[in-house]
Amino acid sequence: MISLAVVLALALILPGLGWPLVARLDRAGRLDGLERVAIALLVGAWLLYLAVFAVGLARLDRLSMGALLLAAMAAAVPGWRAMPWRRWAAGVGADWAAAPWGTRGLIAVTAAVALSSFLQGLAPPNDYDGLMYHLTMPKFDIETGRIGLHWGITGYVVFPQLLGHLYRLVMAVGGDAAVQCVHGLTGLAAAALAAAIARRLGAGMTGAWTAALLFLALRVVVWEMGTAEVDLLTAAIGAAVVVVALAWRERAETGLALLLGLTLGVGLCGKYNVFAIGIALALPLLATAWPDWRRVGQLLLAASVSFAVFAPHAGWAWLHTGNPIFPLFNTLFNPGQPQPFAGSESIYGDQRTVLNLLTAPWDIFIRPTAKFDGMIIGAPLLLMLMPAALLRPSRPLAWIAGFCGVFFVLWFFVLSQQVRFLLPIMPHMAALAAIGAGNVFSLAAGNRLLVAALGGAMVIAALNQSLFVGIYAALRLPPALGLVSAERYHADTPTLQGGFYQSCRYVSDNLRPGERYLGLIWPHSFYCPQAAADVNGLLQDELQSWRFGTPLAAMTPAQVIETFERENIRFVILMHGWEKRVNDSSRPEVITLTYDEHRLARHFIPALETLSPLAQDRFSAVYDAKIMIEIMKKRIADAETRP
Amino acid sequence: MTNKRRSTWLAWAVAFWAWLVLAAYYANAWPYYQEKISTFGRFLLRLS
Numbered sequence: 001m002i003s004l005a006v007v008l009a010l011a012l013i014l015p016g017l018g019w020p021l022v023a024r025l026d027r028a029g030r031l032d033g034l035e036r037v038a039i040a041l042l043v044g045a046w047l048l049y050l051a052v053f054a055v056g057l058a059r060l061d062r063l064s065m066g067a068l069l070l071a072a073m074a075a076a077v078p079g080w081r082a083m084p085w086r087r088w089a090a091g092v093g094a095d096w097a098a099a100p101w102g103t104r105g106l107i108a109v110t111a112a113v114a115l116s117s118f119l120q121g122l123a124p125p126n127d128y129d130g131l132m133y134h135l136t137m138p139k140f141d142i143e144t145g146r147i148g149l150h151w152g153i154t155g156y157v158v159f160p161q162l163l164g165h166l167y168r169l170v171m172a173v174g175g176d177a178a179v180q181c182v183h184g185l186t187g188l189a190a191a192a193l194a195a196a197i198a199r200r201l202g203a204g205m206t207g208a209w210t211a212a213l214l215f216l217a218l219r220v221v222v223w224e225m226g227t228a229e230v231d232l233l234t235a236a237i238g239a240a241v242v243v244v245a246l247a248w249r250e251r252a253e254t255g256l257a258l259l260l261g262l263t264l265g266v267g268l269c270g271k272y273n274v275f276a277i278g279i280a281l282a283l284p285l286l287a288t289a290w291p292d293w294r295r296v297g298q299l300l301l302a303a304s305v306s307f308a309v310f311a312p313h314a315g316w317a318w319l320h321t322g323n324p325i326f327p328l329f330n331t332l333f334n335p336g337q338p339q340p341f342a343g344s345e346s347i348y349g350d351q352r353t354v355l356n357l358l359t360a361p362w363d364i365f366i367r368p369t370a371k372f373d374g375m376i377i378g379a380p381l382l383l384m385l386m387p388a389a390l391l392r393p394s395r396p397l398a399w400i401a402g403f404c405g406v407f408f409v410l411w412f413f414v415l416s417q418q419v420r421f422l423l424p425i426m427p428h429m430a431a432l433a434a435i436g437a438g439n440v441f442s443l444a445a446g447n448r449l450l451v452a453a454l455g456g457a458m459v460i461a462a463l464n465q466s467l468f469v470g471i472y473a474a475l476r477l478p479p480a481l482g483l484v485s486a487e488r489y490h491a492d493t494p495t496l497q498g499g500f501y502q503s504c505r506y507v508s509d510n511l512r513p514g515e516r517y518l519g520l521i522w523p524h525s526f527y528c529p530q531a532a533a534d535v536n537g538l539l540q541d542e543l544q545s546w547r548f549g550t551p552l553a554a555m556t557p558a559q560v561i562e563t564f565e566r567e568n569i570r571f572v573i574l575m576h577g578w579e580k581r582v583n584d585s586s587r588p589e590v591i592t593l594t595y596d597e598h599r600l601a602r603h604f605i606p607a608l609e610t611l612s613p614l615a616q617d618r619f620s621a622v623y624d625a626k627i628m629i630e631i632m633k634k635r636i637a638d639a640e641t642r643p
Numbered sequence: 644m645t646n647k648r649r650s651t652w653l654a655w656a657v658a659f660w661a662w663l664v665l666a667a668y669y670a671n672a673w674p675y676y677q678e679k680i681s682t683f684g685r686f687l688l689r690l691s
Contacts (some may be wrong), residue, residue: 454654
């Protein structure tokens with residue numbers, strides 16, 4: 001309950017913190033209230049991130065973060081007092097009174113989907129990236145008492161931490177029960193901004209709510225709302241910068257240019273992929289500004305602000321790795337060192353040819369499990385409706401389509417082709433689809449057969465999509481609301497490679513101070529102790545070996561025993577399989593792991609075969625390392641005495 | 644062509660596109676849904 005209270009407090013604090021700055025930069029009021037609040041939430045998140053970063057380097061615990069939270073509350077009060085509450089209340093009341101029943105139903109459904117997805121963040125984390133590093137790094141820092149570097153989890157170690165620092169704050173003050181809801185807040189901001197884009201394209205209330213619902217009902221959004229990923233932040237940033245850019249296009253005010261740069265910089269502090277948003281934004285904006293040097297100058301100023309906002313993270317990364325954007329372009333900044341994640345860009349997606357680029361929009365929606373990384377979007381509502389937006393072309397529409405197009409090309413050729421990395425343009429796609437729906441139904445008005453033909457297709461797709469919304473709610477709301485235990489939830493709910501919940505809980509409950517454990521699991525689960533782990537088989541003096549490409553020494557059984565005793569290894573967690581879900585058959589298949597080549601495990605696996613696991617779950621098991629070593633010693637002794 | 648007829652043809656084109664997308668989607672994603680349905684069936688059996 002404390003954790004949820006902290007997140008709800010953040011929902012109030014963040015817009016309050018950001019509002020004065022946003023209002024100052026948008027003095028002429030080119031942005032409306034909805035746009036300002038959503039952008040203020042993002043700016044407020046950055047301000048609080050800076051504060052957690054500064055304080056957490058010295059001390060990260062309940063006392064320091066609690067004091068910081070109280071200070072942030074006090075600092076948010078002026079922002080809340082400056083918001084035009086009466087005007088908003090009157091506007092909302094008038095809109096509701098004027099709305100037809102159909103629109104009211106749409107609002108109710110949208111609110112229900114938003115609330116359901118937000119509350120799912122209360123379920124125990126079981127998402128791959130969250131378990132592997134988004135939550136794992138904050139947990140490591142809380143265990144050690146200050147912000148540091150969890151080298152064992154490899155290349156993710158200095159990823160941008162805008163949301164990570166908010167996760168640290170929530171976990172330090174109130175525990176991890178509601179930490180994922182912080183990400184959900186950014187998803188709500190992105191949905192609000194999808195509605196804002198639709199309004200800037202001429203949509204009325206129904207169109208704006210349709211855009212928000214189309215965004216919120218995307219499978220990737222439903223999934224990520226209840227996780228500690230960061231992609232929904234990139235969706236909010238992608239939408240926010242376009243909203244500010246549209247306002248700037250109309251009136252090239254310096255304040256708006258500064259706000260554009262600030263918002264982009266906030267995104268860079270959250271995920272490196274936002275660089276692609278910046279490039280996708282720069283090209284159409286420069287085309288708009290050229291050859292007006294005043295406008296071009298404002299854009300250069302905006303870019304400078306973005307880099308300044310990003311500077312604290314860049315400085316931190318440079319200090320520890322010599323690369324301000326580690327691990328990106330690492331061979332450039334650190335010649336001779338390896339490039340982390342090299343080759344991972346080809347794990348997902350299609351071959352990077354122009355022909356495949358042209359067919360990619362079709363394949364993403366129609367053949368997601370065969371050509372891309374799975375059922376990320378669900379029913380292809382956006383593909384069905386977006387082309388209809390072109391029935392009423394306009395300059396803002398062309399501009400938004402241009403931004404989305406450039407980002408899509410960058411995603412296809414430069415980024416990892418994971419469809420969730422398209423989230424920065426999904427609010428825009430939802431807005432275009434909502435506009436398209438409005439266009440086509442207005443053309444079809446009065447023709448019952450046509451309305452039935454259009455409506456039938458929409459209803460089938462919408463019902464299909466409601467299954468995804470409903471299934472996630474059915475899976476995650478019971479544990480979120482305390483109706484199902486975490487053990488049961490983890491046992492019954494499939495997740496990529498597993499959360500290793502039972503194994504990690506056993507180690508957490510039984511590892512004594514001074515003891516360590518060897519974790520041969522991937523992801524190295526958030527549920528396991530972090531600071532006491534030899535992650536992924538990296539021993540204490542090898543934690544940064546991956547960074548320098550240092551080969552790990554081969555070991556004899558005697559050396560393995562000596563290492564285990566020196567490091568006081570109490571347990572071994574071993575992963576024995578995983579579930580592959582992206583394949584031609586669209587059916588998951590279980591892959592069994594073997595350790596014949598592993599420098600440590602190949603020596604102790606034979607000893608484990610005579611041991612019963614202390615705890616186990618679907619894909620992992622925990623063994624007593626002390627007994628295992630005794631068995632290994634006995635085997636060595638037997639071998640030596642054998643004639 | 645009058646505006647009205649043009650509008651009607653455009654709307655029919657969008658309707659055709661929407662059904663084409665939907666048909667192609669289910670043709671390709673059918674194994675995915677089949678697996679989900681059987682998982683749900685097993686879940687119901689376990690409940691019973």
